[in-house]
Every structure is written in structure tokens, then in C-alpha cells.
Amino acid sequence: MGGIVDFAVAFPSARADIRAMHSASGVALADLARITHCESFPVLADGERSWELALGAARTVLDRTGVPASRIRQVVYAGSGEWDRPFWSPAAKVGHLLGADDAHCYEVANFCNAGMTAIRLLCAAGALNEGEYALVLVSDRLSRMVDYRDPDSKALFNFGDAAAAVLLQGGAGRFRFLHSAMRTDGSWADYYAGEPADGRVLIKRTAHRTGLADAYVRQFTALVDENLAAVGRTRDNIAHFLINHGDRDMHERLLGSLGIPAERSVFNYDRLAHMGGADTLIALGDLRDAGRLRSGDLIMLATSAMGFSWGITTLEYQG
Structure with a gap:
């Protein structure tokens, strides 16, 4: 490992x-x-x-x-x-x-x-x-x-x-990799796609479809529990739960669904929007720079992507 x-x-x-x-x-x-x-x-x-x-x-x-x-x-x-x-x-x-x-x-x-x-x-x-x-x-x-x-x-x-x-x-x-679980729901594969225009590629959405927000909660919840079972921990053991900043409402809804207090996450929406795949690393860096990490802290990084894919990566801070 x-x-x-x-x-x-x-x-x-x-x-x-x-x-x-x-x-x-x-x-x-x-x-x-x-x-x-x-x-x-x-x-x-x-x-x-x-x-x-x-x-x-x-x-x-x-x-x-x-x-x-x-x-x-x-x-x-x-x-x-x-x-x-x-x-x-x-x-x-x-x-x-x-x-x-x-x-x-x-x-x-x-x-x-x-x-x-x-x-x-x-x-x-x-x-x-x-x-x-x-x-x-x-x-x-x-x-x-x-x-x-x-x-x-x-x-x-x-x-x-x-x-x-x-x-x-x-x-x-410094951050020990413990486990990662990921999955994709390919029924959403065509919801967004790139189209060439004016010498560049522009992202376009097809006709609106309901259910994506529910899919986020369902997939992330299942992946969190899969990670916890693999490392022998519970939700109460999650010291920090960091999620990419695509949607603040989804961020808050997921924390509530999992029973994770907001103070165990990082909210950078007041100064940053969605910084792509760097979101969770920005949040982890904020915790590190603020001295909020303690040896043994269990950290989960929740990432999602067009396609649609979801992943939970679990780390343990070594100090």
C-alpha cells in the first residue's frame, strides 16, 4: 500500500x-x-x-x-x-x-x-x-x-x-491510504457532453432529467459505508469529510443524511467555486494549514464526476 x-x-x-x-x-x-x-x-x-x-x-x-x-x-x-x-x-x-x-x-x-x-x-x-x-x-x-x-x-x-x-x-x-471505493451509473453518460464550437469544446447538457440529486446521496452513502466496513470504523470515527464543491445544497444534504456535523467538513464556497478535481485537496490543505489535523484522524474525500461516477477515498493522517 x-x-x-x-x-x-x-x-x-x-x-x-x-x-x-x-x-x-x-x-x-x-x-x-x-x-x-x-x-x-x-x-x-x-x-x-x-x-x-x-x-x-x-x-x-x-x-x-x-x-x-x-x-x-x-x-x-x-x-x-x-x-x-x-x-x-x-x-x-x-x-x-x-x-x-x-x-x-x-x-x-x-x-x-x-x-x-x-x-x-x-x-x-x-x-x-x-x-x-x-x-x-x-x-x-x-x-x-x-x-x-x-x-x-x-x-x-x-x-x-x-x-x-x-x-x-x-x-x-503522511496520509496513509486505507481504502477507496468507486462506482459509475452509466445511465447518466449522455447527460452532459462536449460540442465543438468556435474553435473550442463547450459542455452542453441534454434535456433536463430528474433524479441526479438523489443518485448523489444514494451512491455516496453506499460508498461511505463500504469504506467504513473495509477499515473497521463507523461514521462517528470520521474526523473530516471533504467533498468537491459542485453544489453546496448537495454538500449540506449529504452531511445531514450521513449524520456528519458541518464542522467536520470544509466549506470554501464564499471564496471559491468548483475548482474541478482539486476541490478536496484544497480543503485538505486548508485543514493542514490551520493545524486542524491530529494524528490518527480518519479523512474521507468524496469526489464525483460527469459520466456519472462517484468515489470515496479514505486516508489516515499520520502526523
């Missing part, structure tokens, strides 16, 4: 503002505020590339830990598959620039669940030998695929951009 040694997050230089969204779409500011929960949030600037954010986050982690890039055996770039360039490997680009010349570099595409999918694969028994390192890069360009001119796409107007780099090691690490 493996674990997380350290991780870092990088944010882009531009910001999306709901006033500009209002001007482009005609959607009322109050309605937009109910979706984003903040007036502005980080997005990629024109010409800014997500792989460069991931590279910066990776350099921060390697500098902070003192781990030489030559010791990294795998570099995995995780996201939607809609990279900065078509038919191209961002993992290979970042691995080369870091100097991870002996690493196998490849991509994992599972949208906002991709980062945890990669961590699950690399922390499985036999994936990393004791003392071996791997680097997971979580990055996307979601804001560049949202059409602010389309009022029917307003549910996606909270899509921001960020990148995270997670250094894994064979062995426990």
Missing part, C-alpha cells in the same frame, strides 16, 4: 465574475449567486495553460519535500481528457520538465474523479515498492469549456480552474 507524502495546489491568474456572466447570458445576478456562492473565482487567463499550473504545483511539492525528480517512477496526469492540446500527453511534458527521466508518464481521464482514481491505482498493493515515488497531477481547463452566453448552461457557471500535485510513496506517507 502507499500513501501521500505531500501535496500542493496552484491557482490561475484570472477570475470569472458573475457580473460578466450576467451581461453575457442575461441570467439574473441573484440566480448566478445561488450557483457560484461568490462573486468571483479563479479561472485560466487567455493563453494560460493548465499543464503549467500542474508543473508549478509539482515543483512546489518536490522543493518542499526534497525528493529528487529522478526518484519518481510514475507521473500521472488526471482530469477530463480535454487537455491543453489535442492528441498530446501533458504527463510526459511535465515529467520531462521536472527531470523525471526514468518515470512512466501517462494520463487518467475520469473528469473530477480522476485524481482520486489515479491515487487509488497507485496506492494499491504492489503498485509502488517501499520507498518508490509517484506523482499525480490533477488539472483541467473546465472554465474554458463553459459558454457564458448560454443561459441553459448556467448550472456550469461555477466551474473554475486549479491544479494540484500529489506526491505518493510506497509505504504509509
Whole structure:
């Protein structure tokens, strides 16, 4: 088994503002505020590339830990598959620039669940030998695929951009990987899809369908209980439950359904929207930086993705 040694997050230089969204779409500011929960949030600037954010986050982690890039055996770039360039490997680009010349570099595409999918694969028994390192890069360009001119796409107007780099090691690490469970309901596969337009890909939703909110609660609840059974714990043992920031109402509903107090989670909606697959790592970093983690804390990361996939990843903080 493996674990997380350290991780870092990088944010882009531009910001999306709901006033500009209002001007482009005609959607009322109050309605937009109910979706984003903040007036502005980080997005990629024109010409800014997500792989460069991931590279910066990776350099921060390697500098902070003192781990030489030559010791990294795998570099995995995780996201939607809609990279900065078509038919191209961002993992290979970042691995080369870091100097991870002996690493196998490849991509994992599972949208906002991709980062945890990669961590699950690399922390499985036999994936990393004791003392071996791997680097997971979580990055996307979601804001560049949202059409602010389309009022029917307003549910996606909270899509921001960020990148995270997670250094894994064979062995426990600072955050020991305990278990991960994931599942997909393919009946929702066509609910959202990309469409080429004006030289870019825009995310479009098909006709509205009810039941997705119920599916979130049902799938996450089942996966939480599966994780707890695997590690021999109960819901009362969950010290921190972190969820991606796609929908605040869903966040609160899920906590209530699970009986987890709000103070055991992190709410960044007042300053950040949905930062893609980096959401739960941003929240985990907030806990770490605020000194709120204690040795032995059981941490669950709840991630979901278009497709639709859901995952729960359970870590134990080692101090």
C-alpha cells in the first residue's frame, strides 16, 4: 500500500465574475449567486495553460519535500481528457520538465474523479515498492469549456480552474491510504457532453432529467459505508469529510443524511467555486494549514464526476 507524502495546489491568474456572466447570458445576478456562492473565482487567463499550473504545483511539492525528480517512477496526469492540446500527453511534458527521466508518464481521464482514481491505482498493493515515488497531477481547463452566453448552461457557471500535485510513496506517507471505493451509473453518460464550437469544446447538457440529486446521496452513502466496513470504523470515527464543491445544497444534504456535523467538513464556497478535481485537496490543505489535523484522524474525500461516477477515498493522517 502507499500513501501521500505531500501535496500542493496552484491557482490561475484570472477570475470569472458573475457580473460578466450576467451581461453575457442575461441570467439574473441573484440566480448566478445561488450557483457560484461568490462573486468571483479563479479561472485560466487567455493563453494560460493548465499543464503549467500542474508543473508549478509539482515543483512546489518536490522543493518542499526534497525528493529528487529522478526518484519518481510514475507521473500521472488526471482530469477530463480535454487537455491543453489535442492528441498530446501533458504527463510526459511535465515529467520531462521536472527531470523525471526514468518515470512512466501517462494520463487518467475520469473528469473530477480522476485524481482520486489515479491515487487509488497507485496506492494499491504492489503498485509502488517501499520507498518508490509517484506523482499525480490533477488539472483541467473546465472554465474554458463553459459558454457564458448560454443561459441553459448556467448550472456550469461555477466551474473554475486549479491544479494540484500529489506526491505518493510506497509505504504509509503522511496520509496513509486505507481504502477507496468507486462506482459509475452509466445511465447518466449522455447527460452532459462536449460540442465543438468556435474553435473550442463547450459542455452542453441534454434535456433536463430528474433524479441526479438523489443518485448523489444514494451512491455516496453506499460508498461511505463500504469504506467504513473495509477499515473497521463507523461514521462517528470520521474526523473530516471533504467533498468537491459542485453544489453546496448537495454538500449540506449529504452531511445531514450521513449524520456528519458541518464542522467536520470544509466549506470554501464564499471564496471559491468548483475548482474541478482539486476541490478536496484544497480543503485538505486548508485543514493542514490551520493545524486542524491530529494524528490518527480518519479523512474521507468524496469526489464525483460527469459520466456519472462517484468515489470515496479514505486516508489516515499520520502526523
